[in-house]
Amino acid sequence: MSLLEIDHVSKRFGGLRAINNIAFAIEENEIAFIVGPNGAGKTTLFNLITGVFHPDDGAIRFQGKDITHISPNHAARLGIGRTFQLVKPLRNLTVLENVMLGAFLHTSSASKAAEQAREVLKYLQMEKVMHFTASGLPIALLKRLEIARALATKPRLILLDEVVSGLSTSEALALAEILKKLPEWGVAAVGGVEHVMQVVMSIAHRVVVLDHGTQIAEGKPGEVVRMPAVIEAYLGAKYKELGL
């Protein structure tokens, strides 16, 4: 049994097929990336998994349980954490309080939640800004705060929606080093990225490539980048003949 099974899922918005018959599975402690250009359907897929939207067709299973028609807060309770592409910090709260809100999922004690939040912040190398209000953080730290908050809920699976977009290459690689250790927390991760392939190649166990809502490739990162369909989607048809 896989941790997460996407079983031939489709989602339409009016006439637009945002997600079209997608199927793949994520194993425990695995780091996978969903790669695709802007509009490929990555965020929609994450919204389907976390119950923000529900699929028109197909089923989604988490730890063998059907979660196709789940609600967002229920998804979090089951162990699916997520970050938002357009960061959504609790702006007037401190960094520590932001992360405590994740930790409150498993404890009602504020001191225990603070303790767990500190641990997570240490992992993300954010202890120094712990008492700052979130509104004053730069984007690189806001992206980390998204991860910290989700991680504090002790999820089994964490969905990272464009966590490296907007970061400089060095910031992105530093974050990748941190993400690489996610399996040590007992967490599987599914990231969505547009183009920062350096990060994907260095930490992914599995890559799923989407193009206009359709799954065009799935496999190990080294294999996927050689697939003709992927090269065509990313670089155009003429490069396919060059056998890049």
Add this chain to the structure above:
Amino acid sequence: MKRSHLLAALVVFILSLLVPAVVQKDFVLQILFRIYLFAALGLAWNLVGGYAGQLSLGHSAYFGAGAYSLALFSGRLGVSPWIAALMGVAVALACALLIGGVSFRLRGPYFVLATIAFAEVLRLIAKNLPEVTGGDVGVQVPALFHGNVNRAFYWAAVGLTAVAFATTVAISRARFGYYLMAIREDEDTALSVGIGAAKNKLAALLISAVLTALAGALYGSLFLYIVPDQVLALDVSNEIAIVAMLGGAGTILGPVVGSVVLESAAELFKNFFKEAHLLIYGVLLVVVVLFLPEGIIGTLGALLRRRALLGGIKASARGVTGD
């Protein structure tokens, strides 16, 4: 909130209880009653409007439910006044369940519109059912206290404020308080960490309604007579919201400070400026909205935090240059 702050609050509470030993004049005690009553109302509103960030402009519904339930259950059905006041709490809870249960499932302006509409419907019902409510003529409210009435009502208002304050402190320290703030800041984020937004908002509204209904019963019983345009009016709803926002919505102390400032200012203006006092009141509000959008306590708190932060940065800068 630190231990020393709680101690200070306790001292203020005890001193407040001792005030009638010094102040004997009925009209002063009535002004103080009003200050404490609106402090309690502001604190109650603050749970929903401040902590949870759900703007309510219809708290007169619970206020009026408290006052009218006391009048009608006791005056018409012969229930003892204190039991009738508790029945008012039950009626207010039912109103809150109805408003919150429906509108908290939706996002956007639906809740605030529902609060205004519901309060207005209650006011119109009270005006147009003279056989039951006395209509525009009004209805008598039984006395909750006898003997030295002004002193007793003053103490009751102080007590209610203390209960509302203690409730706020407890909630602000508990997980529930953090949940409310998370919902205020970003509902999607709150959902993503497993917080049931609708459920928690409703819980805050129910607690708020209980306190507001008790305040309504006290208010009605002090004046012994109520009419719809007094206890169910939009003015009441607005004043409750303004007290909290003036002092600082989402802060523990804000509503208390707001009530002291607003109610004493209103009283002063009434004496000095006669009919023009409403104008001055309006100008004051505009000034606050423009220059102190976070309220008195909110603005002060932000200033203090900034100073502390700057101090910390300067200290660490000295540490760096010192190396």
